Amino acid sequence: MTDTVAPSITALSEAPFVAPYAAPNHAFDEAFEDNRQTRLPWQAVMTAVQQLGSEGMQDRHLRAQRILRDDGATYNLKSDPLSPNVWALDIIPQVMSESEWRGLEASLQQRAKLFDLIYKDLYGEQRLLKEGILPSEIVFSHPGFLRQCHNMHWPSETMLTFHAVDLVRDQTGRYIATGDRTQAPSGAGYALENRTVVSRVLPSLFRDSQTMRLSGFFQTVRETISRLASHITEAPRIVVLTPGAYSSTYFEQAYLANHLGYPLVQGGDLTVRNGKVWMKSLNGLSRVDVILRRVDDTLCDQAELRSESILGVPGLLEVARQGNVVVTNPLGSGLLETPALLAFLPAISQFLMGEELLLPSVDSYWCGNQEQLNYVLANIRNLIIKPAVRNLQSKSIYCHQLSDKELQRTIAKIKANPVAYVAQGYIPGSLTPIWDNGQMCARPGILRTFSVANEQGYCVMPGGLARVAESTNHLIVSKNLSGSRSKDLWILSDSAETDTDIPLDNLPISQAHVANLPSRVVENLFWFGRYAERAEMSLRLMRTIFKQLNGIDHFPTESREVLLGAMSEITGSLPGFQDDPELIENPNDELAALVANSQRVGSIKSNLQQMLACAEQVKEMLSADTRIILNELRDHIHSVDRAYVNGLPAVPEESLDGLVTSLLAISGLNHESMLRGMDWMFQEIGRRTERALLTANLLKHTLSRPLPSLQQQQILESVLLSVEALISFRRRYRTRARVSYGLDLLMIDRTNPRSLIYQIEQLRKYLEELPQTEQTSLGLSPDKRLIIKSLNDIQLADLEGLSQIDETTQTRQQLTELMTQVIEQLEKLTTLISDKYFDHTAGPQQLIKAKWKNNV
Incomplete structure (x- = not known):
């Protein structure tokens, strides 16, 4: 792909780029100075935008959306596989100089180390509680504190493998932490996808900007996870545990599993036998040494934690305690995500490390402390009220947006159970430029950074996941990944970056040649093939019926009865045309339903939906070309829906041609391009x-x-x-x-x-x-x-x-x-x-x- 931006992209154009939007009030502007001139790190980006112009930028914006869709990049996938939510990405990168980054990087490394020490203390000696540094109510009343994890065996000095921080800039441009992610931090995979897409649509700008690469971070991830099982084996079997295809971040889980080279498994793919964890696969049971989990703490083990969970592995916690499997991040780490911890973090840092925090946290007040509660009630209009326990249903309350009546209700809730609430100061997100509706404008944004443990301490990803509000009406950016648009963070290096030296893995050749797939994966591929054939046969027969009924030759009643009856039998939509003379004489409504009614089991649309649902379950196994064809198939399905909205169209067989062509393309691609594996x-x-x-x-x-x-x-x-x-x-x-x-x-x-x-x-x-998984039998x-x-x-x-x-x-x-x-x-x-x-x-x-x- 060739970019039209001139090679001298780092040079300023003759007319300096001036901010196209007004200076923000009470917020920091990422790209422009107070005099509305471009900040130095942003000059190359703004020059590129100016040279491309509105038409060029819009073309690249649309190209980025196509790439994301073809990659299957989704967030918050709905139950309807025909309409997944494509990941939202802005093509204007967020930029930071290396000198600024190095200061932030040191702060993030210190913070990750501190949270690792907190985890080890709360599940070990509990000095923080004994010395009164941290109120015991915060810990013991929190459902994320898992007593079963006390003194958990761990193979390395650092227990918290991954750590992520949500950051905002205050009005002076200083970074402030608003929350930490320690349980199963999400977003690193989306950051990698963002980098891939933006570098493809703006290749010259990316190449000339000397942006620090992300590959070293993910190589560190591989090395760290492999070391976790070094006490078990030299060639550990590592899996990524996902909640399933309808997890909101399933794309990222599949994307990371592919990028890192690990099997993606669900709870049902694993089993505990004789004190070890095994993966159920075609070749029998394969021992699992490390589980990189994306499932919440309490859902990981039905035997000891939440019995109603369908996502975990019964007995997993006991195996982890014995040291026969390593689960990372360690179980129980969700406790560290409580915002109540931030109110005591400076004191904790002094107690555990003897150091001042380099990265300040947002002003936080735990309502379980009477003095802090009094402050909250006196200043509630200027605060954000958060539940002390994070979950999907928990919502932050921005008190400056409340009516008097709503504010009184909030105060009553806090007074009724003060231990359950935390108040934080409100910091408007810094404004960052985005491309929207053919022009540049500004949105408030926040940044999530990622750290992974290594032998020296922690390695921080030289980039991150920036997110901005979707419209000017949203002054607050949700910390969840939904409801916002993402951006790629570029750290501009002062010098050309050298290639990362990747060590060779000592993987036995016998193991390297075996692709041991979970049974669930091959089952979904098996049914993918079956549903594809059902849809294709139904489509072919339906097209034949349309041609015969609308052909130039007379099609007698006896012929109608046989062919239409066969259609009912093939689709399984019985009784259908069988023994119904009136329906045979007026078949249009029934035929239209067999094509486009997804509620009719066996209809063409129903089979296609089931096929796409199977594809979502094994997204990590699909090639890029297969995903492109599946997207085209979705488009054809929507076209058929439009054609059949008022019943059978005038030339019904032509509306089905695109569906048949897409199914044939998938079949041909699988036949010609897939390795002949299981x-x-x-x-x-x-x-x-x-x-x-x-x-x-x-x-x-x-x-x-x-x-x-x-x-x-x-x-x-x-x-x-x-x-x-x-x-x-x-x-x-x-x-x-x-x-x-x-x-x-x-x-x-x-x-x-x-x-x-x-x-x-x-x-x-x-x-x-x-x-052959069974014992050898006679005959x-x-x-x-x-x-x-x-x-x-x-x-x-x-x-x-x-x-x-x-x-x-x-x-x-x-x-x-x-x-x-x-x-x-x-x-x-x-x-x-x-x-x-x-x-x-x-x-x-x-x-x-x-x-x-x-x-x-």
Whole structure:
């Protein structure tokens, strides 16, 4: 990609860039001096904006949005996979000089060290409580204080691996901490994504600005996490524990897991056996040494913490206490996020480190202290009231925005339970420039920085996640990542940065070649393939129906009944067209519902939604091109919704072409680009199984009923057209439209990739390559017996006999019985695969390989 900004980007243009917005009142301006001239670190950025102009900036803004969407960058994903919230990013970076950064970096390193000492003290000697430095009510009344974690075993001197701080600038430009994130700090992955996107849309500016790189920070993350398990093994198995695909920050969790090279797992993927944590995978149980968690403390263990949690691993806490697994950040660290701690932080720093805090915290007052409570009540108009316990439901109360009545209610709540509230001074966020609606304007912003432990203390990411309010009406930026727009923070180096020396990992080659996937991942890929085939078959048959009903040739009632009845059977939306003459004569509403009604199980839109939901569950496994095609598929679905808003459109088959094309693109991409690993294998098994089931169903419900010659030819050609075989059929058999010829092409022709025998043979080949998790049994396994029986049934079929009409039933009874038998066997096969590889219903002992038994 070529940037149009001139190479001399760091030089000022002849006309200095003057602030396009008025000077803020009572707030610091990041980019402009009081005289509205550009601050020195910002001059290159403002010159670039000036040279690009409104049209160029808008083009780059739209390009950034496309990249984010193609990357699958989302926040606060809704239950509808068709409309995820794309991560909001402003393309104008926030800029800081290296000299300013170095001072802030030292302050952040000291603060991270202090919080590590606080954690170790509160879960160790508790000197802070014994000496009265920190009121015991703050700790013992907090649900985040986990007594089960007292004297927790830890393999390194530093226990708090990750630490994040939310910062604002006061009116003088001084950074002030407003809160700390110690439980499972989020945002570092979004910061990396922001850097990737902005550097792509403004490459010359990024290259010439000598911006400090982020790669060294993430390399330190890898090294630190690997060292945590050095007492267990030289090649630790590290996993990222996520709450799941509908976690608001799931994109970041998947993105970081991919970037760091760790498997992304959910609580159900892990199990505790004999004092250790294991990952349930296709190859059985694999021991886990380090868990990088993104699940809240109390949800991590149903056995000792919250029993109603579905996100954790029962028994995890006991294994961590024994030192057989390392969970980071350590459990119980959520306690340190209480804003009540800030009121006592200066005294704590003196007590634990003998040092003054380099980074001041916002003025904070714990209402459990009578003296501080009196101050709060006397000055409440100028304060922010926060719950002492942070959770998703907790909201800050900005008292200067309250009416008198609302203020009195707030005071009553504080007096009723003063221990539960903290008051803080209000500091307006500093103004920073953003690109909005084709022009530059200013928004108040805050900054989140990230630190990771290393052998010397803490390493701070040379950048961060800046966030700004979405509109001028929002003077307050939420500390949650939602409801705001993000920015990339550039630290401008005084000299060219040298490349980071990355040490080679001592990973055994045998382990490097094995991609041990959680069973949940392959199950979702299996169902992704199945739903894709269901949607494609339904779409193809639906297009065929539209062409026949609206074609130039007469389509008799008998033909309508068969084809429309098959549509109901294929989609499973019964009774549908079956035995309903009125619906067959006026099928438009039912057909429209089968296309666009997501509430109809089996409809095209419902299958596509289920397919996209499976894709969200395994986002980390999808390539960039696959994500782009899935986004195009979403666009086509929305186009179909618009086309069908008033029922069936005038030319309904054309509205479905985009959906079919997208599904074919996904299938082709997987076939040509995916490595032939277990992820590809299970997706293919899902596709082949579903295609075989649908083909057998289609043959059963279209060709088993005898019809007059004209209608029989129409139905046979409709079936062939729906599976893209009509042209091949005509070339091979000319105009002889016999049912036995159609069965030859659709059932036993190995050269037809959509024939029944082709699917069964592919399934047989894939089953041979799957790992065998059961103990060796005599003879063939049940799944292989089923697939061989189905193959033999098809190979031994007499096509002329199948096409004969039974005098008793007046149907092609043999064809019906054969297809019914094949369908039942394939459905049993899917159940066996699910039991064997996804649900592990064979029992826990059979999953453990013999070579592991000495270690269990």
